[in-house]
Amino acid sequence: MKIALDALGGDFGAKPNVLGALKAAKELKLEVILVGNEAVLREELKTLGYADLPKNISIVHAPQTIDMGAEPAKECRSKKNASIVVCANLVRRGQADAFVSAGHSGAAMVAALFGMGRIKGVQRPAIATPMPTYKGVSLLLDGGANADCKPIHLLQFAVMGSAYMQKVFDIPAPSVGILSIGEEETKGNFLVKHTIPHMREIGVNFKGTVEGRDVNTGDTDVIVCDGFVGNIVLKMAEGLAKTMIQMIKREIKKRPLAVLGALLAKGAFKAVKNHTNPDCYGGAPLVGVNGVAIISHGKSNDFAIFNAIKTAARLVEKDFIGDIAAKMAALKPTFEAIEKEIHQEEA
């Protein structure tokens, strides 16, 4: 198996990518293709003691870089030698089985769409983000690829998210919830109210609505929402956790006894930090594109990159793409009937 890695992606340059790739090549018995500026990558490998490439690591030279401030679609169209574009094209041509990137997630989505296309029947691919919870992990999608969604998109997210939790976390019938503002299925916004009635028609284990206060309990395996709400929820979870830690630290610093106490309780805090560390959860798959593509967050360390590669390999092994394609084909008449019904309601 070959995994293409966007080897200069992320905030920390080559190092965490190369280290993660080396570890994956060694432990997972797969090949990693480092995609990026060859000179920079060779230099990094040399610094790490690999003047000669290990036999299951190769390099594909891709000297261009995506301008983060620019429009991803324009960037991906005009820069054929940008590492992320090259990664997607390697997968399309069958020269890699999957790609992993810690670079700009918008660019990764565009590159995957342009290079690999969508799985037949999928209207909108989504970013599916594993989110740390009290009990373990929940998958939230869409994490930000589609700011405005229609009911059919959310229904497809539910199907794809369930498939992911089955394949990666071995949950036989993942529970599915829709993010909303009340337990009653009559509450919510237009999108949610028009999605809920069809959730029980698509073969997922639908459990009803999930309110904001229950997002992080871990009671629901798959939480669907539009990409606007999803992105706010994900970033807020990150931000609020950080703010709380800062508040606790601020108050501890004011009290000498509390400083001592915090030292004694250090192990407990570290355990919480580890438990909520997104690096453990193997990155966020772009679900619905026609090939395995995993994005890892910009601050990924080598451990996060290793886990993302591991997840990518697992999805390839388990034929995640084939599974979604089969589900989409089987659900085609159902989705068509739902769209027709919603279209009539709106008219």
Next chain:
Amino acid sequence: MKIALDALGGDFGAKPNVLGALKAAKELKLEVILVGNEAVLREELKTLGYADLPKNISIVHAPQTIDMGAEPAKECRSKKNASIVVCANLVRRGQADAFVSAGHSGAAMVAALFGMGRIKGVQRPAIATPMPTYKGVSLLLDGGANADCKPIHLLQFAVMGSAYMQKVFDIPAPSVGILSIGEEETKGNFLVKHTIPHMREIGVNFKGTVEGRDVNTGDTDVIVCDGFVGNIVLKMAEGLAKTMIQMIKREIKKRPLAVLGALLAKGAFKAVKNHTNPDCYGGAPLVGVNGVAIISHGKSNDFAIFNAIKTAARLVEKDFIGDIAAKMAALKPTFEAIEKEIHQEEA
């Protein structure tokens, strides 16, 4: 000044309401009208040592109760003697200057709308919720009254939220942000992208977008969003803070030294808890209705009720309603031009 209190509202019945009212009547030199079942209220007052009513406390008998599971509009229409309906009618008839309720927020909004109407020019009243942050407090609106919004609604929320932060927190030019999914003003969903261009035309101190990760930093005084996103954000902040504390406790319990440490650091944790205690921030005003109306959360204690009454009194004193009415009148041509422009864009 007279404040009507929905005296059986909230999860804990009469006690916190009556205690909060007694404190307010004593310390704030105002009259509190307890609205609810008279027998129950007299019993509670008797238990608390007030067999005779203090002279600035009165009771208005309102024996009906709102069924939380039912449609608020139906409930408020059919139950003229429900305490929340009576509260709103007291304000309309000038027999009270404001009302406070810890009951069902949807019912409070409906009762206020039916009883008091909207301020002229306001299209959609909103729930404005003070949210604890690292630096202090930010006002988020809409907190859940309007699940689907149009740009004009968000623009009006910005004006009303700014007026609130001026009046209650003495901030001369409150900073205003719009909740979105990127710093770039070209990102966001349809609603946000169509609202942003007009934010600088309405006389508020607009600072741009606020991302999920910055919701709780306190860098922005007023954060506007639709009521669907707002409600999710507010409930998530509550839920996530709770989840984090549970996680920390779980890990501390596993480690004897950490248990000792937590004891030593107790004061710091308590300070964080106090700082993030919503009871301190005086409840959430229903902005845009034609009269001062404050809702307090269901788990309000007497301190929360006291603070909500205090805020209500302050808004009356500072002529909050007159201020919004004047701003709406002055902005009438601007809002009309914006609506026309958006209407043309959509057509």
